[in-house]
Amino acid sequence: MNERDMDRRGFLKVVGVATVAGMASASPALAGARPSVAEPLTRVQKRLKTVRYAMSGKMSSSDIADPAFNTSQHDGRLISAAYEQLSRYDEALRARPQLAEGWEPNAKADMWTFRLRRGVRFHDGSRFTAKDVVYSFRRLLDPATASPGAGTLAFLDPDGIRAVGDYTVRIRLAQPNADLPLSLITRQSYIVPDGATKDDLRREANGTGAFRVKEFDPGQGPTIFEKNKRYWGSATKSDVLRLVSISEPAARVAALKRGQVDIIEDPPGTELRSLKAGPGTRTVTQVKGNMEVIAMQMDVEPFNDVRVRQALKLAMDRKKMLQLVAQGNGTLVNDIPIASILEYSVPGAPRGRDVSRAKALLRQAGYEDGLKVKLSVSDVQARFIEIATVYKSMAADADIDVELEIGPGDTYWDNVWLKTPMFVSAWIARPTDAMLALLLLSKADWNETHWRRAKWDTRLATARRTLNYKKRQAIYRSLQKEVIEQGGYLVPYMVNTIDATRANVRGWKPSGTPFANFTQIDFTS
């Protein structure tokens, strides 16, 4: 205990000494310059640029620096700062090279060759080679590892992943996949050194990322990163990154306003205006595809009639929904949880409201005297109750009586979600193919709407092995159109991700995915 405590206090001392030393060495330089009271401080700050980042979730003693077990909010932040994958997402969730310089599929898209970046080193100094890639993926797939990411990567065959020399990896697939570099990006598929075990990585991150972890004590305090001086890419703009948790929203906003932190996640909606106006603070908005959805199970009455599903969709006033529920912070989307920023999403304006057509459809379906449905919801997530309440009043205009069944939050995901005929759910943006497979394949575990069409499944498989981009895009779009027209999803909008920063912070973009990029954060003087 004493040793650990010494570490903490010792660190405090070191920081204190470093700050004093910084001041001391800065002042002679200033002596020649014009004297100014404000200047020494900014000089010191410039010497060791520290970004203080406050996340909204709690830190826990179960936090871990091993990417194979990346599930918590904290670990998502730590691991995206310290580790890298073969490929990474760009803004539209397309795959871009990271540790792989490039890749080529064979003609059938069932054998992929990845060319790896040379001259990359792990934080412990060891060289990054093909062996590390093979090991990392085999480790994730090994049942003995028990990684929560094994399921998403189940399409990989551990024996099909081979190193060819030091800087080439070949992956042979059982099912062709024209977008493999995209499918390989998961919360867990970061590259760790060959042979690294959970015990090695539990508290000692060892990746190739632009930041290295300086202090990480699970659940015990801030996680501190420093610039990785041997990073292969362009260096981080800050020297130190300090990750803290402030779970109380009012305290998070107060800490930002007082300048105790530089960036906060997820400021409460009521504070957005004052944070945007400053002084000293501003908000940063990123269009990301976080969607709240209403799911109807297509094999349960009355939702088994396509006219009923369409009537329920036509009763929704999306624009008003966005205004009322998300204060206008978002974009209207089509009735499928595919973010409109994605390359394969269906372009064009989403369905408008048409109450008289909705009524006509209901009459045709035999509901002349109006329709009664039950919508299950809970306050388990922000905006859930609001979306259900607003939808209820909109549907009333089309003679649809939506009865809200409001249940407790802690059992919602276990007992209500996927189990009742109509419920509220939410999704963060994922690439199109991943999302379609996750929610709409006949056998998908999370098939919320019971969309089960064998032909549709086959066409998804076809899209996957179609190497021609235009053709692939066309198939993905027609698959989505079918769901938008006939499926059981009501999706009014996607919400922007909003963070708030000090006014002098530049280069931060909030992330709606579990991947964050801290490297570009900088301060203006």
Add this chain to the structure above:
Amino acid sequence: MRYALRLVVSRLGLAVITLLAVSLVIFWTVELLPGDPATRILGQDATPERVKVLREELNLDEPALERYTDWLGGMIRGDWGDSIVAERPVTDYVLPRLENTLILAAYALALYIPLSLTLGIVTAVFRESRFTVWLSAAVLVGTAVPEFVVGILLLLTFAVTLPWFPPLADIDQAQSLPDLLHMLFLPAVTLTLAMTAYAVRMMQSSLVSVLESDYVRMATLKGLSRRRVILRHALPNALGPALRVTVLNIAWLIGGVVLVEVIFTFPGIGQLLIDSIRNLDTPVIEAIALIFAAVYILANLGADLVAAGLNPRLRARAR
């Protein structure tokens, strides 16, 4: 003197016995939770191999009594076992947090004792004045408002609107003692206010009844100064109930300050306990529960001894 010594020894003995009983209860409660501890801890990840490994780690195959004595012996020796979740010594987790909480609690108590004593005396002595009526009303309101409301109000007023104090009680960032006191001021005041209200009520009512008793009137009639009557004759007899409240407050300070910890992002032991319960980290939960019990029992012991010291009859016999 012999009487005093006997009192101390007997109370100490009782405290140890109580603590032992509590430790048994804590251990058995965790034991008695439904299901095998190993499967409970692993939850959905409970493969037979992992359960077996964990059972061995936790020595679950030994008899319960033996495990209890091992655990208790370990607690006494300072070997509190390993956290299941983080796989490192429990002491690493609990002691720094305990230290933080004790610092905050001591700070809050340092504000609380003079404040509640003064207010109690003032409201009792000047019980007729208008000012006291208002003060009593304010104290009543203070009793009724929960500490997380007070905390948020203080935070919004004195950290945001008037930027006098930092909103984060990030104790690791404190560079010096004045810095630390400045940083912890708002949480300490929140705790103080929550504790003071009740203590002032108790202090006031018991002091009023003492002040109206015959022996105080007698002392006044004998011509003793008002000051001497109040401080020397009335106050010691009126302190008993206030002391009881203080003991309850100390126990609450150590364990029940979770909400204040959350509001001011303070790394205290309350948040650790919640985190450990969420993670089903039994060794940490057991250690913290035992610490809470020990603090509670020790505070009670202290109050008993102080009360005995204040009581003139006991003092007389001790002489």
